[in-house]
Amino acid sequence: MKDYGMMVLGTFFFAFSVAMFSMPNSLAEGGIPGLSLLLYYGLGWSPAAVTFVVSSIIFAVGLRYLPKAMIIKSIAAIPLFSLFLFLMEDYGTAVNDPLLAALYAGLFTGIGFGFIFRSGSTVGGTSTIAKMLNNHFGWGLTGTNFVLDALIVGSGVFVIGPIMVLYTVVALFIGKKVTDYVLEGFESKKVVHIFSDYSESIAGSIQRNLGAHTTILRGDNEGSGNNEHLIYVAVPKQQLFFLKKLIHEVDEAAFIVVDTVKDVSGGSFARAHHPTQKTFGSAKEERQYYKERADE
Numbered sequence: 001m002k003d004y005g006m007m008v009l010g011t012f013f014f015a016f017s018v019a020m021f022s023m024p025n026s027l028a029e030g031g032i033p034g035l036s037l038l039l040y041y042g043l044g045w046s047p048a049a050v051t052f053v054v055s056s057i058i059f060a061v062g063l064r065y066l067p068k069a070m071i072i073k074s075i076a077a078i079p080l081f082s083l084f085l086f087l088m089e090d091y092g093t094a095v096n097d098p099l100l101a102a103l104y105a106g107l108f109t110g111i112g113f114g115f116i117f118r119s120g121s122t123v124g125g126t127s128t129i130a131k132m133l134n135n136h137f138g139w140g141l142t143g144t145n146f147v148l149d150a151l152i153v154g155s156g157v158f159v160i161g162p163i164m165v166l167y168t169v170v171a172l173f174i175g176k177k178v179t180d181y182v183l184e185g186f187e188s189k190k191v192v193h194i195f196s197d198y199s200e201s202i203a204g205s206i207q208r209n210l211g212a213h214t215t216i217l218r219g220d221n222e223g224s225g226n227n228e229h230l231i232y233v234a235v236p237k238q239q240l241f242f243l244k245k246l247i248h249e250v251d252e253a254a255f256i257v258v259d260t261v262k263d264v265s266g267g268s269f270a271r272a273h274h275p276t277q278k279t280f281g282s283a284k285e286e287r288q289y290y291k292e293r294a295d296e
Helices: 002-025 031-043 047-061 068-088 098-118 126-137 141-158 162-184 199-210 237-250 283-295
Strands: 189-195 214-220 227-236 255-261
Touching: 002 031, 002 068, 002 098, 031 047, 031 126, 031 141, 047 068, 047 126, 098 162, 126 141, 141 162, 189 237, 199 214, 199 227, 199 237, 227 237, 237 255
Parallel strands: none
Antiparallel strands: 189 227, 189 255, 214 227
16 A cells, blocks of 8 residues: 555656646656647647557557556556646646746656655656567667657757756756655765774774674785775764764774765664764773673
């Protein structure tokens, strides 16, 4: 039920974006909704009707290439999106600033697509065509989908003009970023590489104070040939400050490299751990702890 709830919410936000911001402000879109908007601007055809008919035809052709679970959800998503769009078609109002309209169109489109993708559904269109071309000719899904969307948006030059096409590109860029946030979360994760002569002390301190899983990798220094120890650990962004403090409590000369990653799951990320300043011991305490362990 959760997936279907996200699907309904996603199709509503996407239809809201098209009806309230794209249609009244002459913005285009990618995929079949974009094609329906161009036909609306040029011929006055209802975007809801065009989207439903064209998406249904493409979806019917692509049934054999889609997973069964996606087929079931998409059978509901395609008419639901068209219904929401039909109900809101006449309520949009033009905004004096087209850039503002593009920003909000991208925001709500991104939210909508994020929920639709998280539900495992699709609203049909170019993504289905891309999957068919991938199956028959081995074309890359992402690249093919991008080219198809770009062709539709680019053709808008002849209907809405180059300026509004550029605003549409802004909306699509914002939508892509927002979709990524909905799919991956707003909290970025940090992967930290730590080089130190006190690697075991630092790793143990991280495990005890932050509850994070650490891995110690052993190798050779290319210049000196001496053994080196590298600690590999992933933490939420808000823990990075505390992690650095822990490292410097043990070894002020530690060499630290931080990378941003999109997604981390399982392991220590399955349980919450919220450190405070009181969590940290001094460098002397940390080293003493490991000295006692070594003497046992």
